Amino acid sequence: MVNDQLIYLDNASTSFPKHRFDIDKFVFSEPQTLNRRGYSSNYNLENLLEETRELFKNFIDCEGKENLVFTLNSTHAINIGLRGCLNKGDHVITSKYEHAAVARTLEALKEEGLITYSTLDKIDDNSTAEEFAIEFTRLKKPNTTMLIMIHGSNVTGNFIFKKEFGQIASSNGVKVFLDASQSIGSTAFSLKEMNVDLMAFSGHKGLLAFTGIGALYFKSSLKMRIHLNGGTGKGSEVNLVYSDKEADYETGTPNIPALYSINQSIKHINYIGIDNYVNHKMNIYKYLEDEISELKEIKIYKNSCNDSLPLLSFNIRGMNPVQETSIVLENAFNIVTRAGLHCSPRAHKTIGTYPFGTVRVSPGYYNSKMDIDYFVNAVKKITKEMGSLNVFR
Template identity: 30%
Template sequence: MGFVIYLDHAATSWPKPPAVIQAMKKAMDEAGANPGRGSHKMAVQASRVLFGTRQSLASLFAVNNPNDIILTSNTTSALNLAIKGYVKPGDHVIATMVEHNSVRRPLEYLKRTAGVEVDYVTLSPEGELELSALERAFRSNTSLVVCSHSSNLLGSILPVAEMGALAEKHGAVLLVDAAQSAGMLDIDVKQMNIGMLAFPGHKGLMGPQGTGGLYLSPEIELEPQWHGGTGGQSEAPEQPDVRPDRYEAGTPNTAGFAGLQAGIEQVRAWTIEKVYRHEWELSQLMLEGLGSIPGVELLGPGAGKPRTGIVSFVTERMDPAMLAFRLDREYEIAVRSGLHCTPLGHQAAGTERSGAVRASVGMGTSRQDVQTLIQAVKEILA
């Protein structure tokens, strides 16, 4: 049974376009073999499915070579591959105070096990970054800058291109976590000075869960994090040198990536500009309506400022978990409560003790959905 009003798109977009489900079924019916593990027709067709998805992703992110797109199971696996595969013992890494645990935990692991130094640049409570603060954080051994393109708590958007230029100036690489921006914001890896881009398939790209990827600049080599069968160079005891095989050991989610390609093509048909405008307008409506309720405190950029379709809020009148529970049970409205896997973001916003309620919109969200949420919050807090 589905929710009447689904406002948790920042976690996973839903419902999926019909073409996504159709593409997955077609792949299961006609390309159900292992890609790259045989020369029979079904195996070849499975390989074509994966390459077609790489081509769609490369076109979306302005990547020259589709084989520089490494297919993964989600953004988290892409970030782990990028961080653990690139950072060396004794390196210094710069991140920000809005990072998801998918960035923070690998970095803290490397601090503990490899003597890596990490600084988290402070942001404003609204999630805005001063580039001068970032520049002051660089050291002679800074190898990597990691940033969330858009905060999954605040909806704020970081100046990725400028951050990439600073990283290049100081001899470092920029890794962008596009969990909340892929499919919602324009991304050009070359123009934005992005060395590595981690992204999900199941959020703004409208694909199924269990899909994601990592763009890897041709100038960057990583230490593989998985070792095993790739279907090629099977006689070698080490992982192949060729991309993408070097980073993709094991049988992939072929049907899932078929669905992802269909999702990407749907986003391209909508256009990124239309997606952003739709989500921005709904977020402004939500800010206006929720902001008019006594005792509700909104997080993130103020009205009229750039932001993705995420609006988080707190109220002293009710615990966020209870408010989200009542929205679900009494109004069939799905939102997210808690720390949203970003305790650093909550520290920046000053809500680390309480957490927050997060409502996030998608292309299937209507103005009436937002109005219903606003009215429901009013009634619950009355």
């Protein structure tokens, strides 16, 4: 029997429902644009851009003098940071849990003959600062200039990066780049305490904003090249733009509805209170983990949720996550999850779920314990009715 109401448990991919606000005037009612001379102040949204920039900086506890540039998404931000900071001959250290946004970009830069990189194969979510220091020292070369790591795994939800890792890399003169795509809005942290030089964000996951908006934080002391050239609406008489200010990196017309969306969603989360917002999601998540852990046919691929993001990967023993479990959950029970490799094949190789992957469940702020009860009961029915097939045992 299909549930008439959608149970959405894929917030690690994109949040749903989005925070609602009046979008009409930004799309249909007024000719809104940004930084274009000749428009009156009513139709020039530069004030919206700068207000949103300050909102975001305050949200992540970023000093005003540091840079925050809006991008299309976190993948775009990661590419800007890597291609803007790395030079030919540089060596990079990374982890085995990286999303394709990092892993494929590093591989592309290597294929282009620009960089080399090494992977912290012995470092996982249980690694101590001492263990990291040993492995980091082993991999570090004279030309090592950057450590880039995911903050919390988008496969297991476990935290991979620790602020002590940033301290160790920084003390060795290595820049630290953090992929916080899954973390923003799902855990409360101060950027000042993270010991990072660059950090990439996504707006459409934990921040409830539209797709098509992300951001890149980087210290003002970094001399980062501009890799995308074009119009900024300012200084049009100059043929070559130098990276003197944040707007120089925001070439072309931005996604104004998405910019306004993240402006409104951050204000909404601030109104709720970031601690209340995060705690609600974690309470729902802990209830999920407690309930699903009782099922003996289930294998969960993560540590305790006491220190994690609100997501987990699981499999029903004997069932293919993509071709069976997630399809049945959606088609028979109207429950949306995410199955497969989640753009992180090395993470799945690490936890032993390659090549089929896992079913990932990630509750959001608008989920309730009733949603979790319905999901767990659906899994119970599936294991009872289909577990005997053992197609992929």
